[in-house]
Amino acid sequence: MGVVYKARDTKLGRPVALKFLPPEFSHDEQVKQRFIREAQAASATDHPNICPVHSIETTSDDQLFIVMAFCDGQTLKERLEQGSIPVDEGLWIAAQVADGLAKAHGQGVVHRDIKPGNLMLTEHGVRILDFGLAKFADSLQLTLAGSPLGTVAYMSPEQTRGEEIDARSDIWSLGVVLYQMLTGELPFKGGYPEAVSHAIRTEDPAPPRSKNADISIDADTFILRLLRKPLKERVQSAREAARGLRQLLGMTVPQDLQTQVIPVSRRSIVVLPFVNLTEGDDYFADGLTDEIITDLSSVRALRVISRTSSMRLKGRSDPLADIAANLGVQYLLEGSVRRSGSSLRVTTKLIDIASDSALWAHKYSGTTEDVFTIQESISRGIVDALHLVLSPRESERLLARPLDDIRAYESYLKAKQEMLTFTKDGLDRALAFLENSEQLVGENILLLSAKGHVHWQYVNAGVDNDPAHLERARVIAERILTLSPESEHGHRLRGLVLVHEGKIQEGIRSLRKALDIDPNDPDTLVWLCVFCGITGKAAAARPWAERLKAIDPLTPLFQVLPAVLATMDGKFDEAIEAFAPHYAGNLDNPGVRLAYGQALALGGRRDDARPIFESLSRDFPDSPFAHLGQFYAGAARSITPDVETALGGDAQYCWFIADAYALAGDGASAIKWLERGAKLGFINYPLLATHDPFLKPLRGDPAFISLMTDIKHHWESFSL
Structure with missing residues (x-):
């Protein structure tokens, strides 16, 4: 209801949101005063999960508006447009909403319009928007028929009947939101508002577990209790809802839910690189570290720092408390590996930083043939020590042994190390190691996936553009999915190949499928962000970029993803601001230098960009990025x-x-390269047609206009 603008409070120097009510709501003085009283009551509710109201003002022409805190993030409605939400993430979002409602209800304030569009997901947690506005709308006697279909879907039965409501109506709405988060569907449907309200009053919702097997029986029962039609049978308070949701998550329930919020970081861990106590066996210790990270990453209730960030800590002696603080984690796993011939000894210790104590420790002795059992025991020991409740799928993944021959496993680990060189020689050696593993165990999904990624990487890294590599990767992806249709490896590889073939929408859908199966895979997250940017859907990718920063905080490249997305969104000043603090950490990456220089140039700061472009020639003289930098700086006229x-x-x-080329005044070549990019999936119509200042001279060219017409069609029809 109303229009919202972002503004700046010049007195206090802070960003704010201004919500203007429709002019007709300001004409009746009695109605206006009633609204002001409601908004004042809402503004008195101070809680971390409620967006605070600062003041109520009027313009010179007597138009009413509210000054609220600016909550930077994404609404749950926008998040749900990307698909359903992992069970534990959805439960945690709902628990935070229940916290905020408990505080408001305790002060006699009922929201009346809890729905995804009124829930903002920020880096600091969930914020409930628009407290007080719904009751004001009710006071104007808005009819059900005049209500948007999306709003009716979240109304309680008593609300659809026009009856007096209390806090339990908000509980019902929370239940609808939770049901939708976990299943991707609304519990009550209809083609028009009256049909939806009839379903709400008369029909029973399908058990959410029937829509999503990852939902536990206890969670299924609790959600249906939130949606009981008789008021006395429904969960009676937001406090009770918050407690129940935390119990489902296996969290400690605080005594005072109105003031204490359990931070997500209490369910997070870093697996430190296992110390190798045997000369020359680093690959084995690193491989064990990697596999434990992979195991734990399949547990949705746990935020696991990724391998790339973990391995940056190898050989460092920083205090554990400092490591935990820098990564924002509560738990650390440290360990060591000693091999002597076929004998193997592994020690592990799980540390709770808050209490500076070992939650769990174990020593394992055996042979190298026992490494898979040891790996499984370590992962299971951590899950048990943290009292995590696993879904059937998570338990299955934790117990899976994708490769159970030690010789094949060692060759696979050596191949993974070679793949990280991103050189032709390294990739050649990786293929040789993988083929050796296949000779030992035959066809294997893990080995197939690694081979497929090697062939894809030849092309992606630009070291060998033979089309046969992409074809081999495609054939391997299809073979993996034939063997295991729910393999995240297969869907990820298929997605990457499809994008390289110019089938970007299909590719993103395959990557989304991979992410649904493995929500903490950094490679899938980073490519989804990049591909959303080039298709003009950068806003949808921001939650993925934030998740990537959370699980991989020490990889400098991932820290600049929000800056890249801002560039793709045409927000060049925001991009420059986001690049600046992380640029120094990415000096060894010529692609980041080029992207930062481009953002500066697009933002009108070409003088600041020129030294960055020139530094590419100095520091990376043989790189294609160096020549492109010279082109941008005006030192070259073509590529x-x-x-x-x-x-x-x-x-x-x-x-x-x-x-x-556009900067060099060669419009024909610029259009040719835009056409080439469009065929590969660059259909970011708003950026090309409006935001990019370098393309301004081309916008009257018939060839450019024709191209933009085609790109606009693809952009408008593109969906995630």
Whole structure:
């Protein structure tokens, strides 16, 4: 109800949100005063999960508006447009909403319009929006028929009947929101508002567990209690709802739910690189670290720091408390590995930083053949020590042994190390190791996945653009999915191949499927962010970028993803601000230098960008990025065949090259590269048609107009 603007409070120097009520609501003085009283009551509710109201003001023409805190984030409605939410994440969101409601209800304030559009997901937690506004709308006697279909879907039975309501109506609405988060569907449906309200009053919802097997029996029962039609049978208070939701998550329930919120970081862990006590066996200790991280990452209730951030701590002696603080985790696992011939000894210790004590420790002795049992025991020991409740799928993944031959496993670990070199020689060696493993165990999904990624990486890294590599990767992906249709490896590889083939919408859907299966895979998250950016859907990718920063906080490249997304969104000042604090940590990455320089240039700061472009030639003289940097800086008038070969197969770099040609005044070449990028999936219509200042001279060109018409069609029809 009303229009919202972002503004700045010049007196206090803070961002705020201004919500203007429709002019007709300000004409009746009695109605206006009633609204002000309601908003004042809401503003008195101070809680971390409620967006505070600062003041109520009027314009010179007597139009009413509210000054609220600016909550930077994404509404739950926008998040749900990406699909259903993992069970534990949904339960945690609902618990925070219940916390805020408990505080408000305790002060006699009922929200009356709890729905995804009124729940903001921020980096500090959930914020409930629009307290007080719903009762004001009710006071104007708005009819059900005049209510939006989406709003009716969250109304309680008593609300649809026009009866007096109390706090239990908010409990019902919370139940509808939770049901939708976990199943991807609304419990009550209809083609028009009256049909939906009839279903709410007369029909029973399908058990949420029938829609999502990951929902536990206890969670299923609790959700249905939130949706009981008789008021006396429903969960009676938000306090009770908050307690129940925390118990489902296995969390400690605080005594005072109105003031204490359990931070997500209390359910987070870093697996420190296992110390190798045997000379020359680093790959084995690193591999064990990696596999335990993979095991734990399948547990949705646990935030697990990824391998790339974990391995950056290898060999460092920082105090454990400092490591935990820097990563925002509560638990650390440390361990060591000693091998002597076929004998193996592994020690582990799980540490709770808050109490500076070991929650669990164990020593394992055996042979190298026992490494899989040891790995499984360590992962299970951590889950048990943290009192985590696993879904059937999570339990199955934790017990899975994708490769149970030690010789094949060692070759696989060596291959993974070689893959990280991103060189032709390294990738060649990786293939040799993987083929050796296949000779020992035959066809295997883990080995197939690794081989497919090697072939894809030849093309992606620009070290060998032979089309046969992409074809082999495609065939491998299809073979994996034939063997295991629910393999995250297969869906991830298939998605990457499809994008390289220019089938970006299909590719993103495959990556989304991989993320549904493995929500904490950094590779899937980073590629989803990049592909959303080039398709003009950067806003949808921001939660993925924030999740990636949370699980991989020490990888500098991932910290600049929000800046890249802001660039793709045409928000160049925001991009520059987001790049600045992380640029120094990415000096060894020429792609980041180029992207930062481009953001500066797009934001009108070409003088600041020029030294960055010039530094690429100095520090990376043989890199295609160096030549492209010279092109941007005006030191070159076209790209070389080597640059075209190295970067011409990447949709984003096609846009970079088009911009450089536009700056050089070569509009025909710029349009040619935009066409090439569009074929590869760069369909970011708002950026190309409106925001990119370098393309302004082209916007009257008939060829550009025709291209934009085509891109606009693809952009408008594109969905995630």
